[in-house]
Each structure stands twice: as structure tokens, then as C-alpha cells.
Amino acid sequence: MNTMALDIVTPNGSVFSEEDCEIIILQTKQGELGVMAGHVPTVSALKIGSLRAKIDGRYEYFAVTEGFVEIRPERVSVLIQAGEFAEDIDTARARQAKERAEQLLEQAKDEKVDRYRAELALNRAINRINVSEHA
Structure with a gap:
């Protein structure tokens, strides 16, 4: 089988590297992309x-932030601000972050709260919770 x-690289360096992926499925701004x-x-x-990423017949799941992907016939490079393996996600902490973001969005109706940043925080927390279910 071709692999x-x-x-996966963050500003702090490489967080994951694998040479033998069978398929990689990403969430792009245009929709889901299988490579x-x-x-x-x-x-x-x-x-x-x-x-x-399907490796040796089983999927590894990662929660990723916004970023970019460069796809070449033999290699996929993912450049993101942060990423976590599903099994490394602290779901209690992610739920607390979700609650904080929801509170900020509620306050945004009455106060000067950066709504965009609060929405991003909420989306990141929800994503981490969803991906952690695959651990």
C-alpha cells in the first residue's frame, strides 16, 4: 500500500511526525479534505x-487550531498554532474553557468584550471536547 x-508543526516545533500514513483527513476552510x-x-x-491520520490500519485523532496545510505527493505538512492528540486532551479543562467562553459571549451583549476572540475560544474548546471522544 502506498503511504x-x-x-504537524507549531511555533514551538514539531509535535508529530510519521512516515507511513495511509490517509490523512483535514478540516479546511473549504470543507473536509482526504489526502x-x-x-x-x-x-x-x-x-x-x-x-x-490512518496509520497501520487505525486512526490517530488530533485537535488542531487554524493554520495551513501544504500537500505534496509524498508528504503533508500541517502548520498550526496548537494541536493535541485526542488522548492528551484534558476534557475537564476543555469544558471549563467552554464555559468561560460562553460567559464572555453572554457579557458581549452588554459590555465591551472582544466577541471574535470569545467565539474562537469557544470553537477551540468545543473542538477539543469533540476530539477527546476518540481517545
Whole structure:
């Protein structure tokens, strides 16, 4: 079976590297994108979402923030601000972050709260909770 390499990189460095991925599924701004070996070269913007990589017949799940993906026929490079393996997500902390973001959005109706940042925080927290279910 043809495989490809996957590198997930944050500003702090590489968080994951694998040489033998069978398929990689990403959440782009345009929709879900599945990538297999030999894919046409592409660059795309990522949204807050999950990244799934099938390795040795089973899927690894990652929660990722917004960023970019560069796809080449033999390698996928994911550049994001932050990412976590599903099993590393502290769901209690993610639920607390979700509650804080919801409170901020509620306050945004009456006060000067940065609504955009609060919505991003809420989306990140919800994504982390959803991805943690795959641990």
C-alpha cells in the first residue's frame, strides 16, 4: 500500500511526525479534505477542527487550531498554532474553557468584550471536547 509522511508543526516545533500514513483527513476552510499518497500538490487554509491520520490500519485523532496545510505527493505538512492528540486532551479543562467562553459571549451583549476572540475560544474548546471522544 502506498503511504505518505505527515508532519504537524507549531511555533514551538514539531509535535508529530510519521512516515507511513495511509490517509490523512483535514478540516479546511473549504470543507473536509482526504489526502492519500500521490495527491496533487496543494496549499489550503485549515479551520479549527480535527485531523485524522490512518496509520497501520487505525486512526490517530488530533485537535488542531487554524493554520495551513501544504500537500505534496509524498508528504503533508500541517502548520498550526496548537494541536493535541485526542488522548492528551484534558476534557475537564476543555469544558471549563467552554464555559468561560460562553460567559464572555453572554457579557458581549452588554459590555465591551472582544466577541471574535470569545467565539474562537469557544470553537477551540468545543473542538477539543469533540476530539477527546476518540481517545
